[in-house]
Structures are given as C-alpha cells and as structure tokens.
Amino acid sequence: MNYFRLILDRVKTELMALQTAGTIPAGLDFANVGIDPPKDPRHGDVSTNAAMVLAGPAKMKPRDIAVPLAERLKAHDDTELVEVAGPGFINLRMKPDFWPKRVVEAMEAGADFGRSDLGRAKGRVNVEFVSANPTGPMHVGHARGAVFGDALASLLEFTGHDVTREYYVNDAGAQVDVLGRSAHLRYREALGDAIGEIPTGLYPGEYLKDVGEGLVELFKGQYRNAPESAWLEPVRDFAIAEMMGEIRDDLDLMGVRHDVFTSERGLVKEGKVDAALKRLRDKGLIYEGVLEPPKGKEPDDWEPRQQTLFKATEFGDDIDRPVQKSDGSWTYFATDIAYHDDKIRRGFKVLINVWGADHGGYVKRMEAVVAALSDRQVALDTKLCQLVKLMDRGQPVKMSKRAGTFVTLRDVVERVGKDVVRFIMLTRRNDAPLDFDYAVVTEESRENPVFYVQYAHARCSSVLRNAARDLPALDISPLSLRKADLSRLTHSDELALMKCIASWPRAVEQAAEAHEPHRIAFWLRDLASHFHTLWSRGKEEEGLRFLIEGDPELSRARLALVRSCALGLSVGLRVLGVTPVEELR
RNA sequence: GCGCCCAUAGCUCAGCGGAUUAGAGCGUUGGCCUCCGAAGCCAAAGGUCGCAGGUUCGAAUCCUGCUGGGCGCGCCA
Incomplete structure (x- = not known):
C-alpha cells in the first residue's frame, strides 16, 4: 500500500468534513492538495500543503484552515503527532506501530509488493524502443535505449498499465x-x-x-x-x-524483448501511408507550398521548392514539414506519420517513443502528428536518451567504424554481464549523458552502484542462511516471519529501514508516472544504504545484531525485517530486469 | 539565426507540477573488524543551486532575458 495515498485520502475526507461543518467554504478544488515526506525527518513522516493551497481560494489565512484540519487528523489512532508548522503546513508523525504494519504488508505481498493498478484507467500503452536500423550490429549507444525502454515498460506493467513493447523496423528507404x-x-x-x-x-x-x-x-x-x-x-x-x-x-x-515488430516497408505496402495522409488531408492539414530557408544557416544548394507539407505549425511545431520527396516517394516523416497513425488505430491511448538525443528535432512534429490524427485524444511522450561514453579507467575508449575499433553491444555485455549493463544504464536520468567505465562498473566497491545494491541483497541472504544454520530451533519460514513481533524493533536505524521499505509503493508509482525508471535505481541504492548502516550497528553493539541467541522472538523480528529488505531489493531489481544475487563471488 | 535539452559541493550526479535548516557517491581529513560478509559503516570539512530580473507570504524548482555546453534545423533514416 502507498501510505502517502492513504493519508492524502484521509486529508481530503477531513477537508470535506470541514466543509460540511462550515469551517471552510464549499466548492473548493482539492486537486493541488498534496502529501510529501518533509525534507527534514524531524518534521515528521508526512507533510501536507492542504492549508497553504486552499487558503487563497477559500479567502482564509492558512493557519485558520490548518488548525482545525490538524485537530481532525489527530483523531486517527495511527497518528502520533500532528503539528501546524511554519505558515501553515501540517506535519504528521505516525505511531511506531504504523511501520511494522507496512513491513508485514510487504511480506504478505511478496513479489507483488508495490504492485498497483495505477495505470488501469489510462488505456493501453505502447512503448517503442531500440528501433535500430537493420544495417549492422548494435553498438553501446543502442544499449541505453534498449534498457531504458524495457525497464520503463516493466515499470508501467508493474503499476497496472497494459503495455506493448514495440520495435519499428526501418526496412525501407x-x-x-x-x-x-x-x-x-x-x-x-x-x-x-x-x-x-x-x-x-x-x-x-x-x-x-x-x-x-x-x-x-x-x-x-x-x-x-x-x-x-x-x-x-x-x-x-x-x-x-x-x-x-x-x-x-x-x-x-540483455534480456530485452519486444512484443511487436512493425515493418516500415510493410506500412508502405499496405497503403497505410496513403491512408494516414488522406486522413490528414481530410482534416485540411496537407497542402502544397514552399518553405522559407532556415535563417542564419542556409544550405549552399538551397532553392525554393514546391512540396507537399503537413501543417505542423497548427499543433505547436515551428515550421510545416514536408512529407514527399521530389521524386514522388515518401519522406521518412511520411512513413512515421503512417506508423503513429497505425499505433493510434490499434487502440493505444498513450504512446511512448524512446529515441536517441540526436532525434530531438523530430519531437515536436511527431507530437503535432499524434495530436492531429487522434484529435488530441492520444498522448505522446518522447524520451530522449543521451549519449553513452564508453570509458576504461577514466580514458575514453576510441571507436571508429572505419578502423574496425567499433565496440558492439555484444562486446560489452559479454565483458561485464547483462545485469551490470542494465543497472548502470539506469543510474542516470535518460536526458543526462552517461559515462560507462569498464573499470568502475566491474569494481567491487561502493562507487559501483550495482555491487553496492547486490552486496546488500547478498548480505540479507547471508543472514538468513546463518539463521538457519545457527538457530535451527527458530522457525524462519515466510509464514512465521509474517507473525513476528516487530514492535521489538525500536532502534532508529531499524525504524529508518522500515520506513524506507514502506516508501517503495510510492517510489514505483512516482517513477511510473514520470516515465523515469532511473528513480528505481536511486531508491534501491537508498534502501541498500539503510541496510548497510543497520548491519554495521550490529558490529558496534552486540545487542543490535540480527541473530540474538538467547532471544528467539527478537531474532525472528529482525529476520523479518531482513527478509523484507531483501524483498524490496529483489522486487526493485526485477522491475529493472536485474537478477538479484544471493552470494557475491 | 531558430528550436529542444542541460548548468546544483573540487569531481560525477540526485532533488525540479513551489513550501519548514538543499542531498548522495567519489576525493580530502579523522575514526570503526577477537564479533551476522570491512566488497561495509560512522564523523568532519566542502554549496550566494550559471547570471540578472519577475510571479509568490515563500523559488534549486514556475516565467522572462542573458551567459556557457550538447543535439538538431527542406527530399538521411
């Protein structure tokens, strides 16, 4: 369960109650009311801007809304503390037993922990990615788009979207x-x-x-x-x-699969280009005209030319775009119109295109096309992936097609493994350039996020193995751990780990809504860090070790926490298509 | 010239549909293994969030302009 959503629903319910009571005016829009974790944990576990957002429309002072709202929020018995802070934020601190409940939920959900139906109402989603030209083997640059698209698709599936993974084969031209x-x-x-x-x-x-x-x-x-x-x-x-x-x-x-391969040549053969252009023509969006030369950078051989143009400017593009070459054949843009038309007609409501950054100039015109063809009913989100710079010990790896020093995707995967490639590709936002350093990604240190996260998972597994060996009398079956008395876990680092685990459902939802799988990689690093911290506490204080010989109930509670942590790590890794390891060797 | 993306600690980067004292890793300095995997942990130091305006009770976050970098700019896909 996404507990932020729980609190948000509660806040809205209480706001409605305040309306009924006449404390605040009726007819307010709660759309901007939000729930966030405070930057400073001392301010509590969740914070709401409700009073701030509603003060204006309600023509009231924020505090005059915040104070009565806070009173109502105090009445819920899972909440320990409700404070009005600053100009009118409301900070909530949950009771300590709130967190064990989230951990138990995680264990009950197992591999489905964090899964949601967020996308159920959004309609079918098409993720088009890779789409490398079939003129040669794939290189490292393709790997980023491949991993990004595949992970994004998984992320959307995990959040309840109906997803199709698609490859557009440029086999014409x-x-x-x-x-x-x-x-x-x-x-x-x-x-x-x-x-x-x-x-x-x-x-x-x-x-x-x-x-x-x-x-x-x-x-x-x-x-x-x-x-x-x-x-x-x-x-x-x-x-x-x-x-x-x-x-x-x-x-x-690399573990990347597509559901559908669509052939550009096939679209042309089946007359889909004509059909799509006819649709645009019928909407009055195709005309014969002459374009102005680009200002400031006029090509040497520029001459005014009468050509068939799409009125992209009506949908936010800078200039209208040609769809036909002078020899009568279609431009790439024309077949791309047909392709997007095809996707729309196959019933997708959300289109996601994963492209290299060098295609950035095509984003606006494709958005224009999709808006035109779907009467603005279909959303297109184009994710541009920046370059990957292949390095070795800080030095760029030189590549040249001519010289044959061309590093293929296969070379890289065979050298470092698919899990490393996948994870590293997601440790940067898609629109930021990425250095992929052979030495760093195979290094076994904190600097290498793959190993840092895998190490945490391996340590969890190790503790559970040790428990079976050293405390054979203790039942550590999943069913038993679910019933562990987690109220025994009171140390701040234990609480911090529980809270981090509990934040997973929100993290996935936010990553899915933003179409940003890298957020999962960052969440995993965060969870791993909390676990390593707790582990080290046990080194300093014997009482904080996971396995306490004379106290089977405490051991059981700690093992439940460890199990949940491992679960969070493995669920997150699997969304990214990375296999969690139980041992590092 | 125009469009898109980017600018946050010495370095590499999170955070960016506003909200309380801006975060992490590396690097630097100093600590922690007779003990569940030290492949780890803790602490210190380090930032006028590119610059200048604006909106706002409040801006790293939104708007405008500028500077610097990347990508692109009529029949290449």
Whole structure:
C-alpha cells in the first residue's frame, strides 16, 4: 500500500468534513492538495500543503484552515503527532506501530509488493524502443535505449498499465538499399570475385561477410553478374532478415524483448501511408507550398521548392514539414506519420517513443502528428536518451567504424554481464549523458552502484542462511516471519529501514508516472544504504545484531525485517530486469 | 539565426507540477573488524543551486532575458 495515498485520502475526507461543518467554504478544488515526506525527518513522516493551497481560494489565512484540519487528523489512532508548522503546513508523525504494519504488508505481498493498478484507467500503452536500423550490429549507444525502454515498460506493467513493447523496423528507404548493395559485394566476394576496397557509400563492416556466404548458399551463382534491378530486392531482404536476427539475438542477450515488430516497408505496402495522409488531408492539414530557408544557416544548394507539407505549425511545431520527396516517394516523416497513425488505430491511448538525443528535432512534429490524427485524444511522450561514453579507467575508449575499433553491444555485455549493463544504464536520468567505465562498473566497491545494491541483497541472504544454520530451533519460514513481533524493533536505524521499505509503493508509482525508471535505481541504492548502516550497528553493539541467541522472538523480528529488505531489493531489481544475487563471488 | 535539452559541493550526479535548516557517491581529513560478509559503516570539512530580473507570504524548482555546453534545423533514416 502507498501510505502517502492513504493519508492524502484521509486529508481530503477531513477537508470535506470541514466543509460540511462550515469551517471552510464549499466548492473548493482539492486537486493541488498534496502529501510529501518533509525534507527534514524531524518534521515528521508526512507533510501536507492542504492549508497553504486552499487558503487563497477559500479567502482564509492558512493557519485558520490548518488548525482545525490538524485537530481532525489527530483523531486517527495511527497518528502520533500532528503539528501546524511554519505558515501553515501540517506535519504528521505516525505511531511506531504504523511501520511494522507496512513491513508485514510487504511480506504478505511478496513479489507483488508495490504492485498497483495505477495505470488501469489510462488505456493501453505502447512503448517503442531500440528501433535500430537493420544495417549492422548494435553498438553501446543502442544499449541505453534498449534498457531504458524495457525497464520503463516493466515499470508501467508493474503499476497496472497494459503495455506493448514495440520495435519499428526501418526496412525501407535508401539505407537498406545500401545494405543490399554492400551485401551483394560480399556475396561476390564469397563466390571468389576480387572485390578490392569497399567503395565509399557502402558499408565496409566485416559482419556482412557471413551475409555474403548465406547469399551464396541461397542463390548459388545466379545473381553474380546479374543487373542490380534483378538482385537488389532479394539480396536486400535477405540481408535485412539476417541483421534483424542478429539484433534480436543481442537484445535477447540483455534480456530485452519486444512484443511487436512493425515493418516500415510493410506500412508502405499496405497503403497505410496513403491512408494516414488522406486522413490528414481530410482534416485540411496537407497542402502544397514552399518553405522559407532556415535563417542564419542556409544550405549552399538551397532553392525554393514546391512540396507537399503537413501543417505542423497548427499543433505547436515551428515550421510545416514536408512529407514527399521530389521524386514522388515518401519522406521518412511520411512513413512515421503512417506508423503513429497505425499505433493510434490499434487502440493505444498513450504512446511512448524512446529515441536517441540526436532525434530531438523530430519531437515536436511527431507530437503535432499524434495530436492531429487522434484529435488530441492520444498522448505522446518522447524520451530522449543521451549519449553513452564508453570509458576504461577514466580514458575514453576510441571507436571508429572505419578502423574496425567499433565496440558492439555484444562486446560489452559479454565483458561485464547483462545485469551490470542494465543497472548502470539506469543510474542516470535518460536526458543526462552517461559515462560507462569498464573499470568502475566491474569494481567491487561502493562507487559501483550495482555491487553496492547486490552486496546488500547478498548480505540479507547471508543472514538468513546463518539463521538457519545457527538457530535451527527458530522457525524462519515466510509464514512465521509474517507473525513476528516487530514492535521489538525500536532502534532508529531499524525504524529508518522500515520506513524506507514502506516508501517503495510510492517510489514505483512516482517513477511510473514520470516515465523515469532511473528513480528505481536511486531508491534501491537508498534502501541498500539503510541496510548497510543497520548491519554495521550490529558490529558496534552486540545487542543490535540480527541473530540474538538467547532471544528467539527478537531474532525472528529482525529476520523479518531482513527478509523484507531483501524483498524490496529483489522486487526493485526485477522491475529493472536485474537478477538479484544471493552470494557475491 | 531558430528550436529542444542541460548548468546544483573540487569531481560525477540526485532533488525540479513551489513550501519548514538543499542531498548522495567519489576525493580530502579523522575514526570503526577477537564479533551476522570491512566488497561495509560512522564523523568532519566542502554549496550566494550559471547570471540578472519577475510571479509568490515563500523559488534549486514556475516565467522572462542573458551567459556557457550538447543535439538538431527542406527530399538521411
């Protein structure tokens, strides 16, 4: 249970009671009434701004609302202290037995601790992520978007959203034709032709050699000297399929899965581009026109051109955007319109796009498209992931496609493991650049958040193992621990740990609402820190150790706390797709 | 030139739909293992939250302008 929500509901109920009693005017909007943890824990466990927010609309002094509201809040028997502070905040401190109850709830919920139905009313959510072009293997940069999207999707599922994970395959356009030509060259090479240097404009990567050999197996020599018009399509399609196979293998390696792969070529073939543009046309949002050149940075070859434009400016974009090339084919933007139209028509109410930061310039126009096509009924949130800088002991790892010193996603995962990659990718906000240092992420110290959190989990597991070994008479089954007398846990550090565990349901909900999975990683680090603190207390004071030989009931209570902590760590890690470990070796 | 993102402790970063004395890690200094895993813990020092205005009883948080950095800017996806 999210206890903040409990208190918030209570505050609103009491406000209504005050309205009934005539203490405050009727008809006030409680939407801005909020509940927060005070910055300073001495101010209590929760704080509400109710009196501050309502003072204006009610035309009253904050304290004149706060004082009677506080009186009413005092009447609840789980609350120890209610204070009006400063200009009119109300601080509440819960009774000590409030926290053990939250811990028991956690144990009862088990792996579902913190799960909620927050998203049930929001409609189906589509998370589109990775969508790397099928022209080569994935590199480290792709890993961030992959992990972010996958973790965000899990987070939304955990909070009750109906989520589809989707990959948009850019298998139309010039880039895949280049892939086809590059593959044909490797095919001739595999047949024994001398191909010399790879011409500029084609993909030089060695990874296409396998594709060349595959083509030989499939087509033998039939396209060796044939004109491009004969082989481009079959060769290209084969190469795309091969590349997508590799990409899916790489994603699999990181535990990332997609439910749906949508093909750009398929959209075009099925006439969905025409259909989507017709819809826009019917709304009067497509016209023939000439764009002004960009001010200050006019391209050398600029010439005014009549083109087919979408009225993006009507929906907040800076300029209208072209949808058709001069040769009559669609721009990438046109197929993207079709793709988003398709998503809308499949019934999604929330669209989330995970893109690299270099696509930031497309955000506004896509928002415009989604607003136009859905009559502003569908929300689009585009999350931009900043670059990942690969480092080793503080030095940047040099990468160049040409020189072949190109670090693939597979290289990194094989070197440090999927759990490390996943966690580290989430230790920064998506819109902040991230340094990924091989040395640091494999280091076994506090500086490395993966190990810090895993270490806490391993220590929890270790205590539980020791308990089974050293106190065989003690029943530490989940059922028994649930019934432990947690009122024996009175030390401030024990309380702090309980409170942190109890904060999990709110933490997940907030992370989900903000579409920010990194918050889970920070919460995990916080929980781990509370646990390590408590652990060390036991080093200083024997009475604070988890296992107390002469006091089985106290031991049981402490083990229940340890179990709950392990539970919080493992549930949080699993939301991020990281496997909790019971031992570090 | 325009748009988007960013600017918080020496370094790397949380916090940012306002609210009571701004947080963490690293680094620095000093402590804690006969004892549940020291891969850890505790303490000290360190900040006019880029600058200047504005809204507000109250701004790191919202608005405007500026400075500095990243990304992008008509037929590349």
